[in-house]
Amino acid sequence: MAAKVISGKEVAQQIRAEIKVEVDELKQKHNVVPGLVTILVGENPASISYVTAKGKTAKELGYNSIQDDQPGDISEEDLLALVDRYNKDDSIHGILVQLPLPKHIDANKVLYAINPDKDVDGFHPVNVGKLVIGEAIFKPCTPAGIQELLIRGGAETKGAHTVIVGRSNIVGKPIANMLIQKGPGANSTVTVVHTGTKDIAYHTKQADILIVAAGQPKAVTADMVKEGAAVIDVGVNRIGMTPEGKAKLVGDVDYEPVKEKASLITPVPGGVGPMTITMLMKNTLAAYKYSLNEK
Numbered sequence: 001m002a003a004k005v006i007s008g009k010e011v012a013q014q015i016r017a018e019i020k021v022e023v024d025e026l027k028q029k030h031n032v033v034p035g036l037v038t039i040l041v042g043e044n045p046a047s048i049s050y051v052t053a054k055g056k057t058a059k060e061l062g063y064n065s066i067q068d069d070q071p072g073d074i075s076e077e078d079l080l081a082l083v084d085r086y087n088k089d090d091s092i093h094g095i096l097v098q099l100p101l102p103k104h105i106d107a108n109k110v111l112y113a114i115n116p117d118k119d120v121d122g123f124h125p126v127n128v129g130k131l132v133i134g135e136a137i138f139k140p141c142t143p144a145g146i147q148e149l150l151i152r153g154g155a156e157t158k159g160a161h162t163v164i165v166g167r168s169n170i171v172g173k174p175i176a177n178m179l180i181q182k183g184p185g186a187n188s189t190v191t192v193v194h195t196g197t198k199d200i201a202y203h204t205k206q207a208d209i210l211i212v213a214a215g216q217p218k219a220v221t222a223d224m225v226k227e228g229a230a231v232i233d234v235g236v237n238r239i240g241m242t243p244e245g246k247a248k249l250v251g252d253v254d255y256e257p258v259k260e261k262a263s264l265i266t267p268v269p270g271g272v273g274p275m276t277i278t279m280l281m282k283n284t285l286a287a288y289k290y291s292l293n294e295k
């Protein structure tokens with residue numbers, strides 16, 4: 001039987017509607033709206049489109065959304081000073097520095113300069129530490145989106161064997177840390193596999209929940225998946241680029257055959273992707289509530 005397809009688009013819309021209600025209520029009560037600044041350095045086309053999408057969503061939700069464009073040759077010192085200015089600005093609750101940064105800038109130095117209370121990407125070591133000890137205020141956006149898809153898609157994480165393909169700092173490691181926590185939407189037994197793993201398929205075949213964040217088309221094929229598994233495909237790969245620069249977007253999972261075996265699956269596009277920006281909005285709402293002492 002073919003898997004139930006979880007639409008990240010629909011779940012994201014649901015969550016945005018919930019955020020909007022909360023923002024409207026808090027705005028009435030405090031006369032302040034959530035403020036999000038996105039700092040974009042240079043003119044990377046992918047970064048421009050991500051930042052534009054973030055700004056558009058923030059505005060739709062009634063946030064004070066600022067896009068601060070900086071030239072690609074801005075010095076590290078000036079960028080750090082800019083971050084510091086937003087750290088001190090009470091109307092700004094969330095600061096996001098769009099990655100990648102130009103090579104002459106130490107990205108970690110910039111990310112670590114963000115006030116952890118405004119670090120809505122959740123990449124500051126203070127927030128990484130809080131995530132590990134189960135006290136996260138900001139869960140990194142893509143892993144947070146994956147967890148919401150599991151919860152709202154009806155996948156039982158408690159007691160499940162969850163196998164994660166990939167160990168990056170932005171997806172694999174944080175989602176592993178989130179799903180081992182003792183609490184709702186977690187409490188899984190977690191295995192993480194990567195290119196150093198001896199027999200990847202041996203592990204993936206045991207997964208009740210399989211989360212794939214490898215950045216490789218068909219990294220997971222149907223023979224690597226257990227019958228009835230819930231499969232979350234995080235990958236975004238552009239294949240078959242035409243001379244006009246058009247490409248097909250595919251995930252890391254061999255979608256059609258895996259869909260026949262799984263009980264639940266997320267598509268690419270339209271799965272994890274739409275959730276990431278939504279969780280950024282949720283984190284900004286959390287930062288705003290934190291500043292208002294509204295937990």
Ligand code: NAP
Nearest residue numbers: 142166167168171194195213214215219234235236273276
């Ligand atoms: P990354 O930093 O390149 O990490 C990929 C990880 O997968 C690494 O740990 C790598 O192992 C492992 N890996 C690569 N090929 C593998 C294979 N065939 N079998 C097992 N493990 C393999 O990538 P990332 O930033 O985590 O992103 C992963 C994918 O998710 C990318 O396609 C990215 O575009 C996508 N993504 C999507 C969103 C979204 O919002 N939808 C957000 C973030 C990322 P080693 O550590 O051993 O090298």
